[in-house]
Amino acid sequence: MARMAGRRALLAVPVLLTVTFAVFAVAAASPFDPVKAYTGSAGLTASQENLDQIRANLGVDQPLVTRWWDWLTSALTGDLGDSSVMRQPVADVIAERIGWSALLALTAFALAIVLGTALGVLAARRRGGLLDRCVSSLAYTLEAAPAFWLGLLAIWFFALELGVLPAGGLTDTASDTVTAGQVATHLVLPAAVLGVSQLPWFFLYVRQGVGDALDEDPVRGARARGLAESTVLLGHALRSGMLPMLTLIGSRVPELITGALLVETVFSWPGIAAATVQAATSVDFPLLAALTVLATAAVLLGNLLSDLLYGLADPRVGFHG
DSSP: OHHHHHHHHHHHHHHHHHHHHHHHHHHHHOSOOHHHHHHGGGGGTSOHHHHHHHHHHHTTTSOHHHHHHHHHHHHHTTOOOEETTTTEEHHHHHHHHHHHHHHHHHHHHHHHHHHHHHHHHHHHHTTTSHHHHHHHHHHHHHHTSOHHHHHHHHIIIIIIISOOSOOSSSSOTTOOSOOHHHHHHHHHHHHHHHHHHHHHHHHHHHHHHHHHHHTSHHHHHHHHTTOOHHHIIIIIIHHHHHHHHHHHHHHTHHHHHHHHHHHHHHHTOSSSHHHHHHHHHTTOHHHHHHHHHHHHHHHHHHHHHHHHHHHHHOTTTOSOO
């Protein structure tokens, strides 16, 4: 296990280097001017000399490779630079927001896995039954539904029509303090929307895996020995049927990150979505590179987690790959 993790870590280095360079290359080719984004309306009346000085201070007057190398060498020492659009160190921008994004993503992911697994097992138990047909149809429908559309629909129904949940934000409008109760209440809708957007894949994988496992000889043998149906289903079919789903966890991380950005924007959740959008439109090189590295690292860790879970669930696989 440790050897495989070490190999993955070594392979991640060139991937991260390539990704960061690509970020700087794409940003350099962008039509957006970071100086204009930094100065705003004040830049319209500023002299060319002042604009050139700001360009030099931001470091955007340097060649592409120089900007990338300067950022990379500083990042390796722990200095991620300063965000031109946020007017604060990049490390502070991420530190203030990453916790809220992680809370939303992990809550939604847990909801998708638990609910998708439960529904998948129940549907696989009687494939072709009413529950299977209804949930499968809903899953295929949700697969095609964008996360932001589900978010807007949830706000309209639960916040505007029923008035039972807040439409967005982290705390109540009249409150100037953050409490656990308010955060939990405001988390319900965005986490539910993000979780539901990821649920179809877990449901379909579990349904297929458990359904196939129920038709295998070991499971039939367990039933012939008179074992209880719950024991057969949970102790035998579920373990075998869960193996394909474990590999799905890592592959869903990119979609989870993309969906989280959309959901955060719809619900005004104070995560990294707003920072990502502003960094992209303002060509904020340091912040954009740091956020991209963060997202790439999350994807790589997700893939590693899938392999580890698969190996732990099925010892026959081992950790030699």
